[in-house]
Amino acid sequence: MVAEREAVRVAELAAEFGVNAATVRRDLQALEQQGRLRRVHGGAVAASSGEACVPAGSQSARIGRAAAAMVGDGETVYIGPGELCLAAAHCLAERDGLTVITNGLDVARWLAANTPHSLIVTGGQADGRRLALGGQLGLEALASMRADQVILQLDGVSAVGGLTVDTLPQAEMARAILETGSRLIVMVEPERVGRVAAAHIAPASDADVVVTVREAPSSFLWDLSESGVRIVLA
Numbered sequence: 001m002v003a004e005r006e007a008v009r010v011a012e013l014a015a016e017f018g019v020n021a022a023t024v025r026r027d028l029q030a031l032e033q034q035g036r037l038r039r040v041h042g043g044a045v046a047a048s049s050g051e052a053c054v055p056a057g058s059q060s061a062r063i064g065r066a067a068a069a070m071v072g073d074g075e076t077v078y079i080g081p082g083e084l085c086l087a088a089a090h091c092l093a094e095r096d097g098l099t100v101i102t103n104g105l106d107v108a109r110w111l112a113a114n115t116p117h118s119l120i121v122t123g124g125q126a127d128g129r130r131l132a133l134g135g136q137l138g139l140e141a142l143a144s145m146r147a148d149q150v151i152l153q154l155d156g157v158s159a160v161g162g163l164t165v166d167t168l169p170q171a172e173m174a175r176a177i178l179e180t181g182s183r184l185i186v187m188v189e190p191e192r193v194g195r196v197a198a199a200h201i202a203p204a205s206d207a208d209v210v211v212t213v214r215e216a217p218s219s220f221l222w223d224l225s226e227s228g229v230r231i232v233l234a
Helices: 010-017 021-033 061-070 081-091 105-114 135-142 168-178 216-224
Strands: 007-009 037-040 042-045 074-080 099-102 117-121 125-127 132-134 146-153 157-158 162-165 179-185 197-200 209-212 231-234
Touching: 007 010, 007 099, 010 021, 010 042, 010 135, 021 037, 021 042, 061 081, 061 179, 061 209, 074 162, 081 099, 081 105, 081 146, 081 179, 099 105, 125 135, 132 135, 135 168, 146 168, 157 216, 162 168, 168 179, 168 197, 197 231, 216 231
Parallel strands: 074 099, 074 146, 099 117, 146 179, 179 209, 209 231
Antiparallel strands: 007 042, 037 042, 125 132, 157 162, 162 197
16 A cells, blocks of 8 residues: 555554554554655655655645645745645645745655745754654744744644643644744644643644544534634535
């Protein structure tokens, strides 16, 4: 499947094979050790793939396109790491005259190779698992940056638990990123709507828009809407 599609997601593999996500992650880890694929946040890509890829028509592609549609020509936009952010970056190629700030390595590479946009990479310590830059150098760089919009992929979005990610370093970086932008667009996979991850970033109401797909649980979406967050379903 990886060879055929070039990129796969853990959630899709788990559903297709009728196993849990932990089983899929273990299998992907074993295949990575054999050199047959490369793991990325949320899934894996073919080891021979020279270009970051988000399968067309996938949930990631749908979410990314919906988020990118909110960006106007000539704006400055901060976009974080992750597969959803990479999907959004693909669609930003359709805009004119953007300045894009990112700490996502895949995002930066794709934009630099495929668009004429002005690109600013924050720098910092590399997290190879997430293909992201962070740490003190990244935080210091963010202090001097401002954006019209911030687009982030999060690990959990809940009306009660707020905006959350899986690790404390991620949360620290995300809080600094929020300070750079006037408008926050949060992208979230449907299975993570209503989820509360380990590290808190901010209340849910700090998000101006939450973008997910129609398969997300309607009760959790309703709660988010009631807290004043605009919901966009791709």
